[in-house]
Every structure is written in C-alpha cells, then in structure tokens.
Amino acid sequence: MDSFTPIAKTTLDTQALVFEDESDFRVHGSVYTDDQIFNAEMRDIFGKCWIFIGHESEVRNSGDFKTSFIGRRPVVMSRDEHGEIHVFFNRCRHRGSVVCREERGSVKRFQCQYHGWVYGLDGTLQGVAKHKGGYPDDLDKSRLGLMAVPRVEIYRGLVFANMDANAITFTAYLGAAKPFLDIHLDRAPDGEVEVVHGAHRTEYRGNWKFQAENSTDGYHGDTVHESFFKLVAEFGNKSGQHGAYTQGDLDEIFAHRMTGRTLGFENGHGIWESPLSPDAAENMRAGPFADYVDWLEGKYGTQSMHEMLNAMNLLIFPSLAVLHGQFRVIRPISVDRTEVAMHFFKLKGASEAYNNFRLSGYQRFFGPASFGSPDDVEIFAFNQTGLQAEEVEWLLLSRGMARETSDKLGVRVAESTDETPQRAFHRAWRAHMGA
Ligand code: FES
Ligand SMILES: [Fe+2]
Known part of the structure; x- marks a missing residue:
C-alpha cells in the first residue's frame, strides 16, 4: 500500500480520484463518502446521462402516470389524451411543491395539493385557483406549464430521459452494449416486455x-450468497433464467462462456455473464417449458438458444441494471443513502405459466424475503461504514487486468470474477466528472 503514488488532497480534483496504469486501478474512498462529490455527480452524471424513467407498459392508457427521479430531481411520466408520453419535472410552477405524490396511478389532470393549480396530462397549466383579482386576467398560462425534461427517447418500450439537450442519442450512448439490451427483450416471443407488478423497493445506508x-x-x-448456493447445492438448481451475446460473434466468444465472463464498454456500461450451463436447454426441454425452448431454437438457432438461456446482467451507466427479468433502478438520495427499485418484467407472448416460473425464480433470489438481494444491501451498508476509516484512502479494482482483452468491437473482456465492468464504470465516471 505504501508504494502507491500520492493521493489527491483536494477531494474535488475528481480526475485524481480514479487512478489507472497498466496493472493498477484504484478509486479513492471519498468518491463514495464526500458530499461535494455527490452534489457534483447529480450535476455531471445524472444531469448528463440517459436515465431510465420507466417502461411504456407502466403508463399503458391515457391518464396513466408514474413518478420517478433523475438523480434527486423528481419527475413524472404521463400518457396524454393522444397517447403521447411526456416526462416533466414533478414541481409546481407556483411555489415548487410536487404536483404528483403517488408512485403510479391514473388521473384526468394533476392538481397541486398546496394551492390547487391544475395541470394537464401534457403538463400545460390549465387552471389557477382563485385567479380573479390575485393575478392579471390575461396571465400567460402558456409559460407556466410543468417544465419538460429536455430529452426523452423510447427504446423498445424503455423510456429514458436526459437533462442535457445536446446529449448524443440513446442508442449512440448504448454503443456496443445495445445488442445485450436487445437480448433481454428478444427473449420475449412478441419482442417486448411488460412491467405489470409495480416495483418492490429497498433502501440502504450506503452510496x-x-x-x-x-x-x-x-x-x-x-461469499455474500454462500447460504443461497448451499441451498442450491442441497436441493439442485432447477431454475432457468438465462442470457447471451449477439449473432455473428458467437463462435469466437463461445470458448469464454464456458467459464463466464465480464465486459466493460466505453460509456461505462458493463456486463457479467454466468458460466454457461450446456445442459440448461435440455433440462428445460424435459420440463413444462419445452415449447418456449423450441421457440427460442426455431427463432435464433441452437447456439444462440444456449446463449439466451444463460444469465446475463447488464448495467446501463449510471443507474439501470437489466438482469434476471427485472429493471433495477438505483436512486441516489444522499451520499450515504440509496433506494433500489426492482421492477419484474414479463416476456410478452410467453405463456402465463412460463412467466410465473420466471417470477418465482426472481422472488427466490431478489424478492423481499429472498436469499439474494437483501444480503447485497447489507454489504453496501458495511462498505459505507468501512470507508469511514478515511486514512486507508484507496479501493482496489484491478482484479483481472492482466487477463483482460479487447474484442473486435473495442469492448474489454475478462473472466467472470474480474472487475472489468467496474473499471469501465469508473472510467466513464471520471470522464463525466471532468467534463
Ligand atoms: S405550490 Fe403548487 S399551487 Fe402553490
Ligand atoms: Fe449479489
């Protein structure tokens, strides 16, 4: 540890807080504990990147809405009378209260609870309570609608918003990670997914x-999930929620997949794939979901079917993870407080029985009374406590650097326990924080 190069003394010198050379990758502890850095992240990361707001299926009908956040900024996604989706700040133009207090629902209009101003589903200001005498008769309401988030893009039903009017398009932002998002959606026979159960949320005391x-x-x-794996070993893993890569690159990557792998992408996105289980398809075919396996094989071919039956976790920088049939939305509340909302999604066109099977697999590892996510969240709180020993300074994220390669798309690839995606994350973090 003593051989490390000197650290940045000013915590706001963000470029010095992520250190990299050929064999060493470190992140400074203040990146997780410093209030000023957190505030800068809200501006430079959550104010510049594409942030997941929700899925179209959550606002299926006119009048439906869902509230969400871009960093700390509260927003509302609504579907208006013409079927169009809007995302605006959940902030009344009068004196700033939120106009929509519920997580989701359906309304004809939004009324601020403080003094009663009324807004349409498209955000336009429709009425000012006790207008007469208090304001000029010709008050220009057209300038007082709910403020729209500058950019909104919908990709295969996923609604993303960006605070930066000049941001690159969402698909350009996804870059080489796009086919991996497609894989999650291509598992649906109808080519799209549906969020139908709302979300379950958990909060932890950590960054x-x-x-x-x-x-x-x-x-x-x-280590963290030892108890879960012991149970699996004892009772056998008969579940089958799995993942993949793209057409064309499959031969090249297949060898890697026998041990699993991690990938890191240019804009901070990352992937973890579990070791391929060669019998997964045959195991499933022997069970009640043979028709689904047959459909996968018919549509994508045998090799891709195997790939698509394996687990693949995708992190879209900075705060959306798509994994195991869920959109996992990470919401920063303060430097040491975070909410995680998990939205299970159904595969449209798959049988109800198969979707229920997926749901129970999700509940087993990720649900409120499960064996997986609750253990992770507990670790995050311990991390935050450990980092209070500020004198130690650095976190080490160099695992697997020596065996990391770059594939033909410029994507960094290493083994399944390597910190390749985490390094990609922090490179993007540093780039945004310096911009
Ligand atoms: S703050 Fe909304 S009506 Fe006054
Ligand atoms: Fe975990």
Missing part, C-alpha cells in the same frame, strides 16, 4: 455506486 458496481460483480457471489 449509490455500490449497487451499480454490484449489479455486474461476479466476484462476491461465493
């Missing part, structure tokens, strides 16, 4: 980046 890093961390499973 938001712990959950972002952990979503693609293949190194912690044997």
